Amino acid sequence: MFEEDAKPALPRGVKLQFDSARDHWVLLGPERILKPDPVALEILKRIDGTKSIDQIVEDLTQTFNADRGQILKDVRAFLEGLSDKRMIDIK
């Protein structure tokens, strides 16, 4: 379980990019092309290596006027999934 003050970052070789031929965002990694769902995309757009999980959750809570506990759960689950694929660094 990641601490709330930990800072996620996309490692080298993992890129969030707009795919203009298909008109949606993609997360590119080693032998992987993932199409993030709307929630995942909002999380990914806020990952820059300087923001902590706490700050990302706070931002999402305010932007979407949603329940903080639920958002924290979503963010953690998403980060754990990426971490299992070795597609995120969390420091």
Place this chain on the structure above:
Amino acid sequence: MTVGSTDIPAPMGLLAELTHRCPLKCPYCSNPVELERRSVEMSTDDWKKVFSQAQALGVLQLHLSGGEPSARGDLEEIIAHCSTLNLYTNLITAGVGIPKERWQALADAGLDHVQLSVQAPTAEANDFVAGFDGAFRAKIESAGHVTSLGLPLTINAVIHRHNINTIEDTIELAASCGARRLEVAHVQYYGWGLKNRQSLIPTREAVLDCMAKIEAARERLSGSLVIDAVVPDYYARFPKPCMGGWGARSLNVTPSGKVLPCHAAETIAGLTFESVTEKPLAEIWYESESFNKFRGTTWMPEPCRSCDRREIDWGGCRCQAFAFTGRADATDPVCEKSTFRNRLSEIAEADAAAEEAFEYRSF
């Protein structure tokens, strides 16, 4: 979709065989038995044009392969070009003959990922399979340079009779090299692999044992090493969806510029392939006879035509079907519904019991 006027999807990936030159001599090499010579290789500008066209066509990831792609002195320049196009670059290399400075230059050019082949987990076994003394040491040094530059590393291991029993050591090696990913592939039996099937194919027991060891390692190394592995064709019930379907997701360009739906497509007699030096990539992808020949499901005979897996495996591999049955539109002989399946099992068993020495890949 902005390109193409049909319901044919745009390709996601492109495998570029930049050259067929390679210092190693793996007996299962996926290059054609008739290798393309240096004199017919495309120029730097030709390749740049191919990648610009690929990007416009919708390609997201490039697999820079060979042969040994670093045998081309313009690899850095090609990668830098791709990186300005926002194409994801994956370098598929044997890791031999690439000093630290060159790795630095490749990283600076914007390389995204390195996939390094390891033939076996010890120097002796590795160099025997590769037919090259000192290859193992060079690979380990390359792995060190790659990870210290912060580039993500995948170790690729092609499995056969001579290394299947040391799979656990291969997994350990990948983990200790700092790889994020290990890709376990099996020899495919066409081209060089077919020549050497009697000396490479493992027994069913060895394959099952290997799969079990991989499964155990996956759990143990979860979160540190991702292991992608497939069951080898010959011991599966159904074929794999080769290339995600013919002309469905990716394409392959040879050193001279021929565009193929899969790297082995030239083994199918009677198909002709067009070249990017003569036609735009998009036209070849959408309109060429070779790409349209086995696209979708309408070309399928029975039992595929009415099978509920037809859009899962797309009838399997056309090259294997041709190699085994003499017909490129036949059901993949691996499939349990194929009338050739029993014959294939018999051959696999007989070859797995044979004691032949292999023949190295050679120019």
